[in-house]
Amino acid sequence: MIRVRLLIFNAALGPLDYRVPDGMVVEPGSVVVAPLGPRQIIGIVWEPDRLLTSAVADARLRPLLAVLPVSPLRSELRRLIEWTAEYYCAPIAAVARMVLASGGALKGPATVTEYRLSGGAPERMTPQRERAIAALEGEQATMRELAGIAGVSENVLRGLAGQGVLEPVLVDCDRPYPRAQPSHSPPVLSHEQQAVADTLVAAVQQNRFRPFLIDGVTGSGKTETYFEAIATALAQQRQVLVLLPEIALTEAFLGRFAQRFGAPPVVWHSSLKSTERRRAWRAITAGEAQVVVGARSALFLPYRKLGLIVVDEAHEVSFKQDEGVRYNARDVAVMRARFERIPVVLASATPALESLHMADTGTYEKLVLPSRYGVAELPHIDLVNLTEEKPEPGRWLAPRLAREMVQRLERGEQSLLFLNRRGYAPLTLCRHCGFRFQCPNCSAWLVEHRLSQRLACHHCGHETRPPETCPECGEADCLVACGPGVERIADEVAEILPEARVALVTSDTLGSPDKAAEFIAMAEGGAIDVIVGTQLVTKGFHFPELTLVGVVDADLGLEGGDLRAAERTYQQVAQVAGRAGRGAKPGEVLIQTRHPEAPVIAALAAGDRDAFYAAETEARRHAGAPPFGRWAAIIVSSEDEAEAREAARSIGATRPVQPDLQVLGPAPAPMALLRGRYRYRLLINARRSAGLQDVIRGWLGELKFPQGVRVSVDIDPYSFV
Ligand SMILES: [Zn+2]
Ligand SMILES: [Zn+2]
Numbered sequence: 133m134i135r136v137r138l139l140i141f142n143a144a145l146g147p148l149d150y151r152v153p154d155g156m157v158v159e160p161g162s163v164v165v166a167p168l169g170p171r172q173i174i175g176i177v178w179e180p181d182r183l184l185t186s187a188v189a190d191a192r193l194r195p196l197l198a199v200l201p202v203s204p205l206r207s208e209l210r211r212l213i214e215w216t217a218e219y220y221c222a223p224i225a226a227v228a229r230m231v232l233a234s235g236g237a238l239k240g241p242a243t244v245t246e247y248r249l250s251g252g253a254p255e256r257m258t259p260q261r262e263r264a265i266a267a268l269e270g271e272q273a274t275m276r277e278l279a280g281i282a283g284v285s286e287n288v289l290r291g292l293a294g295q296g297v298l299e300p301v302l303v304d305c306d307r308p309y310p311r312a313q314p315s316h317s318p319p320v321l322s323h324e325q326q327a328v329a330d331t332l333v334a335a336v337q338q339n340r341f342r343p344f345l346i347d348g349v350t351g352s353g354k355t356e357t358y359f360e361a362i363a364t365a366l367a368q369q370r371q372v373l374v375l376l377p378e379i380a381l382t383e384a385f386l387g388r389f390a391q392r393f394g395a396p397p398v399v400w401h402s403s404l405k406s407t408e409r410r411r412a413w414r415a416i417t418a419g420e421a422q423v424v425v426g427a428r429s430a431l432f433l434p435y436r437k438l439g440l441i442v443v444d445e446a447h448e449v450s451f452k453q454d455e456g457v458r459y460n461a462r463d464v465a466v467m468r469a470r471f472e473r474i475p476v477v478l479a480s481a482t483p484a485l486e487s488l489h490m491a492d493t494g495t496y497e498k499l500v501l502p503s504r505y506g507v508a509e510l511p512h513i514d515l516v517n518l519t520e521e522k523p524e525p526g527r528w529l530a531p532r533l534a535r536e537m538v539q540r541l542e543r544g545e546q547s548l549l550f551l552n553r554r555g556y557a558p559l560t561l562c563r564h565c566g567f568r569f570q571c572p573n574c575s576a577w578l579v580e581h582r583l584s585q586r587l588a589c590h591h592c593g594h595e596t597r598p599p600e601t602c603p604e605c606g607e608a609d610c611l612v613a614c615g616p617g618v619e620r621i622a623d624e625v626a627e628i629l630p631e632a633r634v635a636l637v638t639s640d641t642l643g644s645p646d647k648a649a650e651f652i653a654m655a656e657g658g659a660i661d662v663i664v665g666t667q668l669v670t671k672g673f674h675f676p677e678l679t680l681v682g683v684v685d686a687d688l689g690l691e692g693g694d695l696r697a698a699e700r701t702y703q704q705v706a707q708v709a710g711r712a713g714r715g716a717k718p719g720e721v722l723i724q725t726r727h728p729e730a731p732v733i734a735a736l737a738a739g740d741r742d743a744f745y746a747a748e749t750e751a752r753r754h755a756g757a758p759p760f761g762r763w764a765a766i767i768v769s770s771e772d773e774a775e776a777r778e779a780a781r782s783i784g785a786t787r788p789v790q791p792d793l794q795v796l797g798p799a800p801a802p803m804a805l806l807r808g809r810y811r812y813r814l815l816i817n818a819r820r821s822a823g824l825q826d827v828i829r830g831w832l833g834e835l836k837f838p839q840g841v842r843v844s845v846d847i848d849p850y851s852f853v
Pocket of ligand 1: 562563564565566567602603604605606607610
């Protein structure tokens with residue numbers, strides 16, 4: 133009899149053993165269906181000595197039901213799953229679930245019926261039919277998707293199909309993607325770029341673990357250098373994974389990639405349709421997807437023969453997942469490359485302090501691109517001291533910034549204003565009684581969105597229409613907006629430059645890949661004069677006519693006492709400054725601040741990156757913060773305030789006592805109420821020697837909590853709310 137151990141997707145149960153029936157062949161990594169009580173579950177066959185559980189007698193084992201028609205997960209990926217679970221104190225089943233990210237793909241090959249216009253006409257034309265036929269010209273998709281495109285009901289389309297106006301087409305769900313060609317359109321590289329590209333190409337050819345940090349100023353052409361490494365991997369028939377922090381950036385990337393390689397890469401992100409998801413997943417596991425570009429979740433997919441991983445804009449905070457498995461894709465990417473024995477490239481103009489430290493201590497190889505590509509020069513940066521150069525009452529842009537924008541418009545050049553605040557105003561209050569609009573589910577103010585006429589919570593999604601009268605004192609017309617969001621800045625631009633074409637760029641306006649593509653095309657085509665945006669506009673974009681960048685409030689990120697506040701401010705402002713002057717015309721950056729003397733602001737003004745990093749490194753060393761020490765957070769939450777407090781207290785009462793580890797708290801979290809749950813937090817600061825994860829596992833493993841209490845561990849946290 134053959135006994136196997138399964139990793140199953142039920143964290144409460146742990147691994148289970150089964151019997152392999154006669155005639156069935158499984159190996160470690162096989163994805164199988166097994167019985168559990170009256171239900172069927174999916175599991176992954178695992179090495180029994182790596183996944184401990186209590187033994188069950190042979191006679192009591194139930195047989196496996198089926199092996200799913202997908203390639204077994206390779207051992208390199210199984211080791212990555214184990215490592216991620218161990219390092220982030222996460223259930224191994226939760227990590228494995230990220231690998232099997234498409235339920236449809238597990239069912240094996242499939243076809244789907246799509247429809248397209250046949251060229252025929254219906255017996256009777258109705259306005260709806262006419263509209264549908266006009267809208268569906270050149271389209272082919274499922275009934276449901278076509279109904280969405282045409283804006284009519286599926287019934288209308290079924291009527292058209294019944295009369296032969298729409299014809300069915302049987303489509304292979306796993307039809308191959310267009311092939312990227314390594315030698316389609318090689319670029320002309322500068323000497324600096326060529327040196328970096330040569331090193332990366334050699335590393336791909338060597339085919340062993342080598343971590344690189346490309347430290348290149350904005351506009352230096354980092355992408356082109358790692359494209360050469362991708363070309364080499366393609367020529368070797370190996371797969372490449374490129375991680376990007378946001379969907380909006382992916383759209384800009386696709387065009388550049390297709391120009392270089394003659395076909396777009398395979399895209400992976402959360403807004404893929406389920407059919408696209410299964411097609412990508414199956415192509416990835418079959419080794420047919422040559423280059424995959426995606427958000428952090430693409431990292432755990434079951435690539436068959438990976439040859440290179442690239443993490444672009446590697447400093448970005450969005451690589452850290454703050455729910456479920458709380459991992460940092462940048463760090464796990466390096467581990468994946470290590471298990472796969474391949475090179476990994478982290479690219480950034482403003483590397484994370486941790487990454488620079490790894491390079492300085494020789495763990496990563498640093499490749500430097502110190503100057504911009506072609507004739508472009510780095511922009512000139514100047515501070516606007518808002519305590520001296522005051523904006524007019526009720527305005528947020530200083531007269532000098534406004535004047536510069538007028539000049540840009542007269543010269544036909546573009547300006548960009550950056551403010552990392554969505555909506556119209558971050559706080560609304562009653563002028564009469566002082567009432568402030570707060571989210572009922574969170575410790576947060578409701579943000580006014582004037583375009584969509586709502587007050588919204590950015591943490592839980594709660595929305596309400598602004599009332600006519602104050603809910604507290606009943607006074608009418610007494611609500612005032614406090615402080616600016618990007619919508620308010622866009623209004624101000626319209627007052628200063630009534631004739632300018634203004635684009636508002638936030639996750640509210642640029643939420644989908646299509647919208648992002650549309651914005652990029654308009655900005656590149658000169659159809660936009662002024663861009664007003666949040667952190668979405670800070671990186672990746674390359675608009676040659678953009679010659680002025682205004683940072684509306686550089687002090688914003690420094691509030692709130694985040695461990696990385698100074699670093700994040702430096703990165704955001706340096707990145708958005710890097711959007712200016714990327715073509716032949718010189719760029720100018722104006723940074724509005726009330727604290728020109730703050731070290732990070734002074735370093736930005738002086739363009740003295742080394743001084744900033746040196747000072748920040750010393751501050752971190754002094755505080756025992758990463759990379760010199762380590763942090764972890766334990767968040768305890770419950771819908772019941774007393775229950776959350778009591779659970780946090782019991783954790784605090786059993787805190788480990790050892791000299792290289794300090795536990796702070798428990799205390800109410802800065803977001804003491806989030807999505808209706810009360811939250812308490814403990815912070816742990818440990819030296820590198822402390823064995824942090826083992827300590828936490830041992831500590832929390834001893835404790836029992838009521839049903840409604842959730843205890844989550846965040847290793848190397850980025851969010852301190
Ligand atoms: Zn009031
Ligand atoms: Zn809320």
